Each structure stands twice: as structure tokens, then as C-alpha cells.
Amino acid sequence: MKKLMAAACAAACIVASAPAYAGNYGPGVTDTEVKIGQTMPYSGPASSFAAIGRAMTAYFEKLNAEGGVNGRKINLVSLDDGYSPSKAVEQTRRLVESDEVLAIVGTFGSPTNFAIQKYLNTRKVPGLFLGTGANRVSEPQTYPWSMGWQPNNHAKGVIYAKYLLKERPNAKVAVLYQNDDFGRDYAKGFRDGLGDKAGSMIVKELSYEITEPTVDSQILLLKSTGADVFLNISTPKFSAQAIKKMTETKWEALHMLSDAAGSISSTLVPAGLENSKGVITVAFRKDPNDPAWAEDPGMKQYLAFMKQYMPNADPSETYYVFGYATAQTFEHVLKACGDELTRENLMKQAASIKDLELPILLPGIKLNTSATHFTPMSQEQLMQFDGTRWKPIGVVIDAAK
Missing domain, CATH: 3.40.50.2300 (Response regulator)
Known part of the structure; x- marks a missing residue:
């Protein structure tokens, strides 16, 4: 009996001293990867906005080539919703229930985001930096798991x-x-x-x-x-x-x-x-078509990124800038999460952004959030x-x- 008790004690000590990764990880997270999802209008009447999803995908490819964030690669699963609310719901359910993503990031469009908002909040899945200026995606009292990105209307x-x-x-x-x-x-x-x-x-x-x-x-x-x-x-x-x-x-x-x-x-x-x-x-963002930014370091970084990771895309299309900056915002939040990659902590860090200045945004534009303020940008030039x-x-x- 004494031997059995000693063995049990030793096993308990080993478990207690081991890193509690399972307790600090949410769905879609491993020691080497963070899986996130989104839907985009890759087809349909708003397909020009698909440039946002393509830029985000390419930016995460760039981050992964550089070692990822906190040692983890970002796996973005980006699906076509055709700008259809019903299709967005179907694809988002797939991302959450089958692909088991940690969060939905950057989904574009007011009608599509409206369609998935209640579902994500009921499931307590973060919907972060959503591509719409609609006020209702940034109302933490009503939808505590939804956050916009650009200044709302x-x-x-x-x-x-x-x-x-x-x-x-x-x-x-x-x-x-x-x-x-x-x-x-x-x-x-x-x-x-x-x-x-x-x-x-x-x-x-x-x-x-x-x-x-x-x-x-x-x-x-x-x-x-x-x-x-x-x-x-x-x-x-x-x-x-x-x-x-x-x-x-x-x-x-x-x-x-x-x-x-x-x-x-x-x-x-x-x-x-x-x-x-x-x-x-x-x-709120710099325009690649404007020669005033020709020597700007942030614009040079963006153009270099486009040349290496999106060589067949038109860098003057400002929707690529939008996606690039959205991805940089998520990178910032993911870094702040450290190894506590739960949905709750991801939402907490997204609501704790302080004076974040992204190099592709206009001078003076700063991102700020809090537990009661879910619109990262409230400034315009x-x-x-x-x-x-x-x-x-x-x-x-x-x-x-």
C-alpha cells in the first residue's frame, strides 16, 4: 500500500509540474499552430472585396516564413461566402464546428457579419476585426464576442x-x-x-x-x-x-x-x-496611388510585401492595404496573448489595445480598445x-x- 501511495504521489507531482498547455489552449491551438477562420466574397456581387482576404492570407504566409507569432504558425482558413448571408452562416458553422478554429477574423461585409453574429456570440467564439462599419458589430454590452476594426459609420x-x-x-x-x-x-x-x-x-x-x-x-x-x-x-x-x-x-x-x-x-x-x-x-489608411508616400517606410514595407508574397496582384488596390493592416492588428493581439491562447484571453487582449500605430495607416491614426469600447479606430483624416x-x-x- 505504501508503495502504491508513493507511486500515486510521484505521478501527481509529475502532472502538477508539467506545463499546463491543455488548460491554456482553446480550439485550433497547438504548440506549433493557431488556426483561425473567415469568410470572404470570393465570388458574387462584392467579389472585389476578396482582395482583403487574399492580403490577410498572404500576410500570415509572410509571418509564418519568419517563424510565426510566439513560435506558432497562423493557419487562416478563408472560405467563400459569395456575399450571401445564408452561405456565410453555413461556412462559419463549418469553421467553428468542423475546422474548430480559435476565432473568426476579418470576415467582410455588413449582411454577412449580421448573419453570423448571434451564432458566434452564442457559441462564445471571438469575431475579431470584422470588415464592416456597422455600429452593431461593436456593441460589447449586447455582443461581447464581436469587434469591428475600421471607424464605424x-x-x-x-x-x-x-x-x-x-x-x-x-x-x-x-x-x-x-x-x-x-x-x-x-x-x-x-x-x-x-x-x-x-x-x-x-x-x-x-x-x-x-x-x-x-x-x-x-x-x-x-x-x-x-x-x-x-x-x-x-x-x-x-x-x-x-x-x-x-x-x-x-x-x-x-x-x-x-x-x-x-x-x-x-x-x-x-x-x-x-x-x-x-x-x-x-x-485612415495610406494610398499606394499617392506619390506623397513614395519614400514612406511603411509604404515601402507594404510594397515589398506585395512584390514577394502577392506578385501577381495590383499593389495600388487599396483593399489589399485594408487586409494587410487588419492582419497586422491580429498579429499584435496574438503576440499579447503569449501562451494563454484561449478564446477568453484572445478577446481580453483584443479589448486591451493601447495607442497601436500601424505603419500603413495615416499619421496620427491610433487603435484603442477597452472592455466598453470595441471600435479600435475612431479617428479619420x-x-x-x-x-x-x-x-x-x-x-x-x-x-x-
Whole structure:
């Protein structure tokens, strides 16, 4: 009996002294690997955004070639959802239940993220740095396992309001917004940012449906108000129509575009570059098309990465920049986790980011999170189009301050 007790004691001591890896690891984690998942629109109507997933995949390949993070390789399983909410649910269930990923990282799109949000929160699976500006992916009180990445639409509206209160406090503002979560969140942020002055500064608000062929009639009604500022919360097709209609009718209001319509090729070229002079938008990342960043160290790193790991891709496509920076954010959080790679600690570290500056983001843009603040970025730089490129105006504005 004494021998048996001694043997049991020795075994217990060995177990107690062994590294408790099993207790510190969540699904998808081993001593050598961290498996994460995402869905992307590799097919379907939003397939241009698949560049985000491709860039993230390539960035993790780069990290793995350099030894991984804390000695572990990152295995990103990136599946096609066709920009279909039902497909996103199906693929996400596969990632969680069959592939057993630690977390979902970077899934793109509001409708797809809305579709999977309740499922991930019920299963207590982190959904991190999700590619949508919708407010509801960053509400920790309601969805404690979901976190956005870029400034949300409400914050962008607040930023425009802060700019006008400082630069044009007596402006008469006409607002056009897309009648969905994107447009309504943006417009509410603008009203909230103006505060008590919203009633006197906003002279008219109109919405449009994405199924409408044109917004020409809305532009004519808004022009008739005599507004000298036009906040245009629309997507590229409708923004291009608005720019052209304003030129035709000689409405010379300051034209502020949503960042969703900030593409030179998708919005300003169809509208006419000459017609687009003077329009304003917001941005948070450096543009590879802008020669101002030609000698910037962060841009040089990005271009070198593209050349080595995505040699057949167009480095001037800004969606690659988006994916590259999203992957860098996850790298930062994974490093902070150390060897405690549980879903709970991953979420804790994601909610503990302090003044993170990524080299491909614009100067002054810092990522910050807390247990009650799940929007890593709340800052934007206002940009004005000079007929050739976007140029920064003023200073970086923080919606949270």
C-alpha cells in the first residue's frame, strides 16, 4: 500500500509540474499552430472585396516564413461566402464546428457579419476585426464576442459634424443618405455630432433606396433649400450621379462624400475628375496611388510585401492595404496573448489595445480598445480632391474625444 501511495504521489507531482498547455489552449491551438477562420466574397456581387482576404492570407504566409507569432504558425482558413448571408452562416458553422478554429477574423461585409453574429456570440467564439462599419458589430454590452476594426459609420458622421462646427459653424446642410443601416448610422452620427445645432444647421434630409436608378430628383430637391454644404452618404454609383448633377445645375455647395464613395476610379472618374474638384471625404489608411508616400517606410514595407508574397496582384488596390493592416492588428493581439491562447484571453487582449500605430495607416491614426469600447479606430483624416489626387486638410479628428 505504501508503495502504491508513493507511486500515486510521484505521478501527481509529475502532472502538477508539467506545463499546463491543455488548460491554456482553446480550439485550433497547438504548440506549433493557431488556426483561425473567415469568410470572404470570393465570388458574387462584392467579389472585389476578396482582395482583403487574399492580403490577410498572404500576410500570415509572410509571418509564418519568419517563424510565426510566439513560435506558432497562423493557419487562416478563408472560405467563400459569395456575399450571401445564408452561405456565410453555413461556412462559419463549418469553421467553428468542423475546422474548430480559435476565432473568426476579418470576415467582410455588413449582411454577412449580421448573419453570423448571434451564432458566434452564442457559441462564445471571438469575431475579431470584422470588415464592416456597422455600429452593431461593436456593441460589447449586447455582443461581447464581436469587434469591428475600421471607424464605424456613426463615428464618421460625428467626424464630419466636428469639422463643420469648427470650420463652418453657420453652414446650412442638406443630407442625402442610403436607406439602410449604413446610411442611417452615418446620418445619426452626423446629427449626434452637431448636438444642439443639428436643428438649425440641417435644412433637409432625404433618403434613397439602393434599387433606385438615380438620385437626380433628390439632388434637385436638396439644392432648392439653398444649402451651402451637402453631406452625401451614398455608394459610388449614386455619388458619381450626384457630382454630375451638381455640376449640371451649378449647385456650388461644399460636397462631403462618405468614405464608401472615396474611390477615384469607381466614383470620381465616372463623375468626371474636373467635376469632382473640391469634394471631401475621410480616410485612415495610406494610398499606394499617392506619390506623397513614395519614400514612406511603411509604404515601402507594404510594397515589398506585395512584390514577394502577392506578385501577381495590383499593389495600388487599396483593399489589399485594408487586409494587410487588419492582419497586422491580429498579429499584435496574438503576440499579447503569449501562451494563454484561449478564446477568453484572445478577446481580453483584443479589448486591451493601447495607442497601436500601424505603419500603413495615416499619421496620427491610433487603435484603442477597452472592455466598453470595441471600435479600435475612431479617428479619420479629412481629404480633399484636387483634380488628380486626395490631399489631407486640417488635422486628424477623433470621434471619441
